[in-house]
Amino acid sequence: MTLLEQIQHKINNKTKPLGALGKLEEVALQIALIQETLTPNLVKPHIIVFAASHGIANEGVSAFPSEVTFQMVLNFLNGGAAINVFTKQNDIELTLVDAGVDHDFEPNKKLIDAKINHGTKSFLTQSAMTEDECQLAIEKGKEIVKNIVKTGCNVIGFGEMGIGNTSSAAVLMSKLLAIPIEDCVGKGTGVNPDQYQNKITILQKAISNHAEVSTDAIQVLQTFGGFEIAMMCGAFLAAAEEKMVLMIDGFIASAAFLCAFKLNPEIKNFAVFCHQSEEKGHLLLLSHLNVKPLLNLDMRLGEGTGCAVAYPLLKSAVAFLNEMASFESAGVSDK
Numbered sequence: 554m555t556l557l558e559q560i561q562h563k564i565n566n567k568t569k570p571l572g573a574l575g576k577l578e579e580v581a582l583q584i585a586l587i588q589e590t591l592t593p594n595l596v597k598p599h600i601i602v603f604a605a606s607h608g609i610a611n612e613g614v615s616a617f618p619s620e621v622t623f624q625m626v627l628n629f630l631n632g633g634a635a636i637n638v639f640t641k642q643n644d645i646e647l648t649l650v651d652a653g654v655d656h657d658f659e660p661n662k663k664l665i666d667a668k669i670n671h672g673t674k675s676f677l678t679q680s681a682m683t684e685d686e687c688q689l690a691i692e693k694g695k696e697i698v699k700n701i702v703k704t705g706c707n708v709i710g711f712g713e714m715g716i717g718n719t720s721s722a723a724v725l726m727s728k729l730l731a732i733p734i735e736d737c738v739g740k741g742t743g744v745n746p747d748q749y750q751n752k753i754t755i756l757q758k759a760i761s762n763h764a765e766v767s768t769d770a771i772q773v774l775q776t777f778g779g780f781e782i783a784m785m786c787g788a789f790l791a792a793a794e795e796k797m798v799l800m801i802d803g804f805i806a807s808a809a810f811l812c813a814f815k816l817n818p819e820i821k822n823f824a825v826f827c828h829q830s831e832e833k834g835h836l837l838l839l840s841h842l843n844v845k846p847l848l849n850l851d852m853r854l855g856e857g858t859g860c861a862v863a864y865p866l867l868k869s870a871v872a873f874l875n876e877m878a879s880f881e882s883a884g885v886s887d888k
């Protein structure tokens with residue numbers, strides 16, 4: 554029997570009707586395959602939140618001003634954000650990264666300084682980053698994950714904070730999947746109908762101003778991305794290389810995943826899609842990746858909160874596989 558057949562056999566022989574644990578069975582199979590074992594375990598769960606400022610945020614595409622990005626980083630450092638609460642609740646380690654926030658933070662041992670620049674340029678008229686900045690952000694993301702692997706962690710989620718980043722994510726999705734931008738744009742932090750129309754117009758203009766940009770993932774990321782998105786892209790690539798279980802959060806995280814997937818499609822085998830965001834493009838993005846998310850709680854926060862609330866489900870998947878009796882061991886008739 555192949556390992557896949559052995560794991561499936563183990564799942565099927567648990568004391569339950571065939572398939573009765575639904576998606577938990579798929580997750581258990583996936584985690585066992587990632588770890589190449591019939592007895593997987595989840596060690597030192599960790600969520601990394603990458604924060605960065607966006608030049609495009611100054612074009613009226615968000616309901617909130619750009620300063621909220623650095624203000625929320627301070628909130629993360631003080632333990633007051635949703636991701637602080639949910640990681641604490643579920644015993645998940647939290648690491649914060651300044652990927653490129655337009656603010657000079659006091660040195661703080663809880664904040665990794667990976668600042669590429671003080672925010673990206675507005676991609677309405679310029680490239681968001683230089684080629685070097687984009688490469689550096691990807692490399693930093695990889696390096697941060699490689700350091701976390703050394704702690705023994707084998708399950709990792711990524712979150713982001715960046716006012717304006719639903720605009721970046723929407724354009725990445727539109728360019729990389731050849732989907733009209735209108736189908737990729739949502740309300741983000743909650744723009745009103747007029748602002749929503751303006752957001753679409755701005756992003757259409759941005760795309761036509763960069764008509765020369767191909768569908769190459771790095772070129773698209775450099776032109777329309779954010780430092781947190783590029784860093785997350787590198788982080789996904791490194792985490793999959795390390796054979797970790799990857800927890801994927803909402804719309805922006807999925808757009809970063811899409812960039813990484815275009816660079817290495819193998820990473821999908823390591824990815825658990827934690828939730829379906831309320832953000833308009835997310836369902837379409839997930840369906841293009843041909844994946845089903847675990848939860849739909851109408852969340853649209855980011856920060857890795859979808860990963861943090863879904864993590865107990867991964868624990869349940871591993872626990873049933875390791876701890877449930879089989880029909881044979883429990884003396885239960887299987888037909």
Ligand SMILES: O=C(O)c1ccc[n+]([C@@H]2O[C@H](COP(=O)([O-])O)[C@@H](O)[C@H]2O)c1
Nearest residue numbers: 615715717719741742803804830854855
């Ligand atoms: O994760 C999501 O699906 C998600 C959906 C909508 C908004 N967000 C968060 O809101 C911010 C981006 O929204 P906006 O309107 O400024 O583009 C950014 O900080 C994200 O973390 C996140």
Ligand SMILES: Cc1cc2nc[nH]c2cc1C
Nearest residue numbers: 617621714742854855856
């Ligand atoms: C307050 C606030 C918190 C956030 N967390 C992630 N994105 C956010 C956007 C806003 C506006």
